[in-house]
Amino acid sequence: MPFRRHVLPTALALAVLVAGCGAKEDDKAKVKTGPGVTDDKISLGILTDMTGPFKASALVRMKGYELYLKQVNDRGGICGRKVELKTKDHAYDVQKALDAYFDLEPQVLGLLELAGTPMTAAIEPDIMQTRTLTAPASWAASLLGNPHMMIVGTTYDLDVINGLDHYKRRGVIKEGDTIGHVYVQGSYGDNAVEGSRFVGQQWNMKVAEQPIGETTADLAQQIATLKASGAKAVVLSTTPAQTAAAVGVAAALKWDVPFMVNVVGFDTAILDSPVGPAVEKQVSVVTSVAPFTGSAAGPREVAAAFNENYPNDKPALYVDHGYTVAMVFLAVVEKACKNGDLSRDGVLKAFHDTNGLDTKGLTGALHYSLVGRPSSTQSYITKVDRSAPGGLTTVEELFESELVKAKGTRAK
Numbered sequence: 001m002p003f004r005r006h007v008l009p010t011a012l013a014l015a016v017l018v019a020g021c022g023a024k025e026d027d028k029a030k031v032k033t034g035p036g037v038t039d040d041k042i043s044l045g046i047l048t049d050m051t052g053p054f055k056a057s058a059l060v061r062m063k064g065y066e067l068y069l070k071q072v073n074d075r076g077g078i079c080g081r082k083v084e085l086k087t088k089d090h091a092y093d094v095q096k097a098l099d100a101y102f103d104l105e106p107q108v109l110g111l112l113e114l115a116g117t118p119m120t121a122a123i124e125p126d127i128m129q130t131r132t133l134t135a136p137a138s139w140a141a142s143l144l145g146n147p148h149m150m151i152v153g154t155t156y157d158l159d160v161i162n163g164l165d166h167y168k169r170r171g172v173i174k175e176g177d178t179i180g181h182v183y184v185q186g187s188y189g190d191n192a193v194e195g196s197r198f199v200g201q202q203w204n205m206k207v208a209e210q211p212i213g214e215t216t217a218d219l220a221q222q223i224a225t226l227k228a229s230g231a232k233a234v235v236l237s238t239t240p241a242q243t244a245a246a247v248g249v250a251a252a253l254k255w256d257v258p259f260m261v262n263v264v265g266f267d268t269a270i271l272d273s274p275v276g277p278a279v280e281k282q283v284s285v286v287t288s289v290a291p292f293t294g295s296a297a298g299p300r301e302v303a304a305a306f307n308e309n310y311p312n313d314k315p316a317l318y319v320d321h322g323y324t325v326a327m328v329f330l331a332v333v334e335k336a337c338k339n340g341d342l343s344r345d346g347v348l349k350a351f352h353d354t355n356g357l358d359t360k361g362l363t364g365a366l367h368y369s370l371v372g373r374p375s376s377t378q379s380y381i382t383k384v385d386r387s388a389p390g391g392l393t394t395v396e397e398l399f400e401s402e403l404v405k406a407k408g409t410r411a412k
Helices: 057-074 095-107 116-131 154-167 187-203 220-229 240-252 268-272 276-282 297-309 317-338 344-352 402-411
Strands: 041-048 082-089 112-116 134-136 178-185 206-212 233-237 257-264 282-286 379-384 392-399
Touching: 041 057, 057 112, 057 220, 057 297, 057 317, 082 095, 095 116, 112 116, 112 317, 112 344, 116 187, 134 317, 154 187, 154 233, 154 240, 154 257, 154 282, 154 392, 178 187, 178 220, 178 240, 187 206, 187 402, 206 220, 220 240, 233 240, 240 257, 240 268, 240 276, 268 276, 268 344, 276 282, 276 402, 297 317, 317 344
Parallel strands: 041 082, 041 112, 112 134, 178 206, 178 233, 233 257, 257 282
Antiparallel strands: 282 379, 379 392
16 A cells, blocks of 8 residues: 655744753753653654564563663653653554554654564655654665664674674685575565675675575575585574574584574574574574673673563573664764754754764674764674573674675775
């Protein structure tokens, strides 16, 4: 059905408010405001999948948001206002997402999460119109051209390049080899496979591609084809269920091939499935967000807060992801506060002026002044480890492949 635009309010309320960043000498500053900002609250929106196929990661990520917001609010909030979340569940349904968005958008300053590729594609035009700063639960390079999208970390293709660079330096693959890539067609997989193609061109490697649909469940044919091609390693840009299926087929074929998985394709629940041992043996995960067991100050901070507030819950990397997104988003809101402008335009200006943001090792330093370029180009390489909280341990700390630098130079 055609995208129906709702008529949205355009006038921004101006108010002289008792507001201060950090509640210090700026307490009585005059701050310009807009949607989602009252005398005592700043409201941010969450539009995600809480009951559909991606509910597990969404619910864990929300704990990360809540942990960081608690810290901010405990120290007085931002501009003398407490920060609150307004949450809507779209159950991974586009029409439900549109209905929820049009209800939520006038009530919030920005969207701390917009989850789901089809939902993001449907809503993105209106985000441009309403100038709503939005953090998508995605690392697709196709979103980089939208100046209202805050991608926290590097893109899928650069993660793949970094992951394959790690394999090459460890002698898993070499020039002239064949690498396989199973990927979900769409902005996620299509972007990820660009990384393998670039590696293939630079290192004279053949890339055996196996595109699949988002709901493809049986990967026997794809994995058998890759085995027959002699692939020395396989990249999986898949859903967690598809990751489990692919590794399960390889195990059944007694094919001890290493799998490099984009972080979106991993869920700790896999370890409790029949293919858990094979996944632990053969899978590495490339991610621009630190695992829960990360040794840097940021991951340690997240682990301490999570263990204190959710002592009976199982952790996962998505706690760190949510915490990081909240840290970055609220750093931008705080900058807008200091600039005296909490309108949407004020927040966007602060966003585009944000460079070298230090997340304490949760990601690489983040830069947002250049639209069209990723905020970071560094990745962690992790290994699946059943004994580790969150199921992942770090194999290589944040790094950037020389090929990533080369790809970035070409893009200029």
